[in-house]
Amino acid sequence: MVHKPRSKSDTSARAKELYENVIKHQLTDDQLGMYLAIDVESGDYEVGQDGLKTAHTLRKRRPSGLLFGMLHGSYTTGSFSYAPPTPGSWSLVE
C-alpha cells in the first residue's frame, strides 16, 4: 500500500475525527486514560494500558497503517513541563 503524503496535522485531525465520530462511542468509561492507537487510513484501532504494546498490536494487524497515538479522553499522550491549571493551586497570602 502506498501512502498519500499526509502532514502531521492531517493525521491528528483525521484521528480526532475518527475518535469523536466512531471510536469513543465504542469504548467504555473504565477505559478512560488508556492508550489508544488509531490507524487513520483504515479506522482500525487498539486500546491498552501500555503505549508500545498497544501500538505494536495494531501495527501487526495494519503493517502499512499510519498510526496516531492518544489517550481515551485526551488527544495528548503527555506533556513537556505542562501542568493543567488546578483550581486552588495558588492563593494570595494576606
Added chain:
Amino acid sequence: MVTGRVVAHGAILKPVAEIAVYGRSNARARVQAVIDSGFTGHMTLPINAIRALNLTLVAEEEMTMANGETVVFEAYSALADWHGQLRPVRVHCAEADPLIGMEMLRDHDLQVRVVPDGPVSIDPLAQRGTRAHSG
C-alpha cells in the same frame, strides 16, 4: 543504579545521566540525557540519533508544551539499558538535548545534588528494598 552528575553551562544546571539505547540491527548509542521531571514520557532523542539507530516509528502523538500549546511528535520504539536490563521505551523525537522523563522514573528513587558536578542517582525502589512514603 543509574548515575550521573549535574552539568553546569554558565548559570544553567542540568542533571544528566548516561544510558545506552539500542535500535534495530544491534545499533547502539550512548546517550547523555537530561533528567526532566516535567516531561511525562520515557525519553526523547533528536532525529539524527533516531535515524542512526534505525528506530521503528510507533505512532504520531500530540504532546502539550509548557505554554499549553499542543505539538505533534513522532514516537519511536527502542530498547534502553536500564539497571543492566534492556527495557522497551517510547522515544519522542525532539531537537534538543535527549531527555529522560517521568515514565522512565516511575517506581524509582531520584536523588540530585543541585550544584555543579553534583551527583545524580536513580535507584529502582524494589532493588533498594524501600517503599514510597505513604504519608
